[in-house]
Amino acid sequence: MPIIDHLFAIGPIRKAIWRLWYPFLTRRLHEEGVVFLNYAFETEPPLGIPLEPADEPHRACVQLYHHVGTQADLAGKNVLEVSCGHGGGASYLTRTLRPEKYTGLDLNPKGIEFCKKRHRVAGLDFIQGDAGNLPFPDHTFDAVINVEASHCYPDFPKFLSEVARVLRPGGHFLYADFRFSDGIPEWEKAIENIPLRQLKTRDIGPDVLRGMEKNSASSQALLDKKLPKFLHGLGRDFAGVTGSRVYNALRDGQLSYRSYCFQQA
Template sequence: MSLISRVIATPAWKVFAQYYYPFLTRHGADDVAFLNLGYEESPPMAVPLSASDETDRYCIQLYHRVATQTDLTGKKVLEVSCGHGGGASYLVRSMRPASYTGLDLNPAGIAICRKTHQLPGLEFVCGDAENLPFDDGSFDAVVNVEASHCYPSLPRFFAEAARVLRPGGHLLYTDVRRFDHYAEWESALTDAPMRMAGKEIISENVVRGLMKSLPRSQHMFTRRTPPLLHGPVRAAVAASNAKICRGLQTGETSYRMYCLVKD
């Protein structure tokens, strides 16, 4: 969770993210399936989950909310920046696409995905969000969750997403930005070669998810640290989460969800 607080606070976050994710994978997060923030509604979503998924409920609910902007049943789906593959695994099992391809620039993460998430119709490939290694019109939907803040060129990603989508295909997209990047963000979305079919500011829902998932975050960061350090680490994680929540509540940052359609 501390990644996002750094992402929205430093001008060098793009370079930072390029090296941070492989480091995170290799040094303690190889068994963490989700790297995104959480999501919860009021009243609670109560998405039916298996016992093995319950620990990741609030991360899963963000994927669920983004993906259900359209029907993925029987569709060919690409997830750009799939992280450690938890979202891909959940969507394959719950949304029943015909096929699902997870792509990520982090080779260590892709290795984890291939080892951990072995399901029919699910594959993982290493690749660049701004130079997708697929033919034109290859997919019915592209999923992108909390990743585009790491891309050097957001317009380039939108162009590539549109290229690999079939006519009528959907880009199901969500991410966070600081207030001083709102105009640039909206401009890239307006100029994208797709029609905007849905937009929602979900900052309050992400705050709820973060608050609910704090114990998970604390466990994630303490499970491999000496017991003597558990207290300080738990306190640091709580402080980091609180800072993210304050930013979302005050409008310093905004978490938004979009659905774009290729006509």
């Protein structure tokens, strides 16, 4: 079985692999200032949102967060991002959408350590924790954000129940992720059973594909520089480099990438 299939395997094996993979990436990439670990997003015509100079090199990745985060008004709200990665999206949304408080949670302790050192923004904090067992009381947050991470979780329905538990009445769940074709029925069943009201959904596959193409050259250069050769194939899939298995699957309709907006009753 190819390494990429192991990464998208089901259950405890998946979680164990991700526990190793993400700290490894953090150790390899932190010196390069890599603050986004998600795929990218570009509309046609280009989205063209105004960005600060420091955000401009990350435009395509920023735009995915912008798309997801602007599905609801976050100004003055208490926001949780589950699986915040290296914190680039958390920093951008906190600075631009002006929540009162934004908490980034991630399973990767090395990633959280990196976030705390790199992103010093008023109202923004980071905590290590598990998406399947959120360390917060019921009805704590006005919004929960989850970008391109839930395919890693061994129990996706449990994660959804945790989201519903920590959301306040009227709160929003802003979500984007992908599944390969064989995992779509199970994904859709879990989403249908979520105890939240679905307000919006959108197939953003074409936008993500354009974003991948925009980032492909820089991602490949980074992989060549920071990963050992035996991991280059896996790295290309993880980064969505043009011609990788993930890129080809999205292009050929064998992978679906969607965004959603849900609301707590």
